[in-house]
Amino acid sequence: MPKLYDYVLSGSCYKVRLLLSLLGIAYETQAVDFFPGREHKRPEFLALNPLGQLPVFEDAGLVLRDAQAILCHLANTYDASGQWLPRDVRFGSVMMWLSFAGGELMAISGARMIAMLNYAGDLAALQAKARAALRLLDDHLADRAQAGGLWLVGATPTIADIAMFPYVALSHDAGIGHEDYPAINLWQRQVRKLPGFVGMPGVPDYF
Amino acid sequence: MSLTDDRAALDQWYTLGALQDFPAGAEVPSRLLGEDLTVRRLTDDVEVRAAGRALPVRTDYGHLWTSFGTPERDLFELPESREPDRRWIHCGPVRVRASGLRLVENFLDLAHFPYVHTDILGSEAHPEVARYEVEQRRDVDELWATKCEFYQPKAAAASDEGQISKYMYRVVSPFNVMLYKTPPTAPDRWDVIALFVQPADEAVSVAHAFMLVIDLTSTDAELSAFQQMIFVQDKIVLENQRPSLLPLQPGRETPTRADLSSVLYRRWLKEKQLRFGTEPRTDLQSTDLPHA
Ligand SMILES: N[C@@H](CCC(=O)N[C@@H](CS)C(=O)NCC(=O)O)C(=O)O
Ligand SMILES: [Fe+2]
Numbered sequence: 001m002p003k004l005y006d007y008v009l010s011g012s013c014y015k016v017r018l019l020l021s022l023l024g025i026a027y028e029t030q031a032v033d034f035f036p037g038r039e040h041k042r043p044e045f046l047a048l049n050p051l052g053q054l055p056v057f058e059d060a061g062l063v064l065r066d067a068q069a070i071l072c073h074l075a076n077t078y079d080a081s082g083q084w085l086p087r088d089v090r091f092g093s094v095m096m097w098l099s100f101a102g103g104e105l106m107a108i109s110g111a112r113m114i115a116m117l118n119y120a121g122d123l124a125a126l127q128a129k130a131r132a133a134l135r136l137l138d139d140h141l142a143d144r145a146q147a148g149g150l151w152l153v154g155a156t157p158t159i160a161d162i163a164m165f166p167y168v169a170l171s172h173d174a175g176i177g178h179e180d181y182p183a184i185n186l187w188q189r190q191v192r193k194l195p196g197f198v199g200m201p202g203v204p205d206y207f
Numbered sequence: 208m209s210l211t212d213d214r215a216a217l218d219q220w221y222t223l224g225a226l227q228d229f230p231a232g233a234e235v236p237s238r239l240l241g242e243d244l245t246v247r248r249l250t251d252d253v254e255v256r257a258a259g260r261a262l263p264v265r266t267d268y269g270h271l272w273t274s275f276g277t278p279e280r281d282l283f284e285l286p287e288s289r290e291p292d293r294r295w296i297h298c299g300p301v302r303v304r305a306s307g308l309r310l311v312e313n314f315l316d317l318a319h320f321p322y323v324h325t326d327i328l329g330s331e332a333h334p335e336v337a338r339y340e341v342e343q344r345r346d347v348d349e350l351w352a353t354k355c356e357f358y359q360p361k362a363a364a365a366s367d368e369g370q371i372s373k374y375m376y377r378v379v380s381p382f383n384v385m386l387y388k389t390p391p392t393a394p395d396r397w398d399v400i401a402l403f404v405q406p407a408d409e410a411v412s413v414a415h416a417f418m419l420v421i422d423l424t425s426t427d428a429e430l431s432a433f434q435q436m437i438f439v440q441d442k443i444v445l446e447n448q449r450p451s452l453l454p455l456q457p458g459r460e461t462p463t464r465a466d467l468s469s470v471l472y473r474r475w476l477k478e479k480q481l482r483f484g485t486e487p488r489t490d491l492q493s494t495d496l497p498h499a
Binding site for chain 2: 007008009031032033035036037039115116117118172173175201202204
């Protein structure tokens with residue numbers, strides 16, 4: 001059975017849990033004491049992922065790190081419909097937004113660890129980066145909505161939406177509200193309605 | 208904001224975290240009651256300083272405790288800490304943008320389980336809170352709620368089926384609270400789950416959850432993840448509660464959630480004339496106010 005090395009409060013692990021649930025894939029988890037234990041920096045974990053980061057996913061002998069890469073693997077392996085990772089003209093755009101979800105948007109993750117778990121760092125600087133990323137995302141989704149589109153790319157949800165959702169939804173923990181992002185809020189409601197959707201602690205139940 | 212002048216708040220013990228969070232040699236900044244502190248762990252000793260002054264220190268129960276004032280009593284008793292088969296789990300500090308008193312009150316409330324911890328600590332099919340007993344133990348100045356019972360689909364990390372959990376709650380000081388509940392694998396004993404709140408500012412708290420549990424199967428990571436999951440479900444509710452300071456003025460908050468323990472807790476806080484983390488009152492004569 002596939003295995004997710006998991007931490008319940010990790011937004012990056014949640015990306016993987018969300019897609020596993022949407023695709024109805026059975027899996028087991030191994031809880032990693034990320035906080036306060038910092039188990040992801042111990043030698044046994046570093047042997048799995050030398051970057052010392054969650055998530056890590058094991059599947060049929062593969063050991064994968066990076067949530068975006070894991071989402072690609074899951075869609076590639078388990079989604080016969082091809083909807084979640086389209087191999088046509090949409091492919092490049094899906095990759096572009098995936099990369100944004102694992103890149104610029106991760107400023108929310110950094111700000112969240114400072115605001116919520118007392119990590120050291122420059123909270124104001126990360127919040128500014130996070131707001132800039134949310135602004136860009138909101139503008140894109142507003143354009144999409146203008147054209148009648150509900151999702152980041154094309155007419156169906158893709159792994160780009162799934163990679164994006166967790167840290168957008170968790171931004172409160174980073175001290176960033178959703179008031180200024182109407183198009184994002186509309187889109188979040190769509191994600192929540194997907195059959196098989198699961199939340200996580202800190203993801204609000206209302207939009 | 209600077210250090211409060213609230214005598215009732217100053218004369219208490221507060222935790223600044225688990226001892227293991229303060230590495231030897233390092234100077235760690237912290238905050239309590241509106242004042243910045245520094246903690247320095249020497250080999251055996253811990254030093255806590257604020258505004259050039261050394262504060263009293265205790266290191267009971269694996270935690271660092273301090274006070275700005277002169278607490279009337281020493282730290283509370285926790286006999287379970289001497290039982291050799293208990294697992295000690297420190298769940299780490301979590302910052303919450305709410306009054307510490309709100310955190311304690313939420314911790315005491317059984318009624319929110321079905322809605323906030325759905326299908327874990329409660330289920331929407333069993334929302335009723337059966338009658339329980341509350342008392343103020345004046346000899347130790349603690350509040351107790353006893354004979355509480357609640358149906359829980361997943362009471363703890365080691366649960367594999369639902370159970371009716373028995374609960375007791377114990378408030379040992381305005382910002383320190385613990386509960387005793389039935390362990391899934393040892394129904395004749397009590398797990399201890401404590402919430403030590405470090406009130407950093409009036410509406411900013413650091414929650415230190417700490418457990419002394421009977422569990423032979425779960426890993427430390429699983430035990431801590433379970434508690435963190437529960438606590439972060441509460442956090443989002445607490446941060447959206449308005450007002451974020453606890454209202455003690457009569458009629459200020461319709462007591463929808465104010466069940467027996469919350470009524471007793473608020474009364475006890477008023478009796479102590481505690482102000483830190485409470486909404487300023489307008490119903491008191493100015494002569495009653497500790498400062499106008
Ligand atoms: N590129 C990775 C980053 C994931 C990430 O930041 N994970 C956090 C937990 S949510 C982590 O393990 N941080 C520890 C570190 O970066 O040292 C991904 O997208 O999966
Ligand atoms: Fe709760």
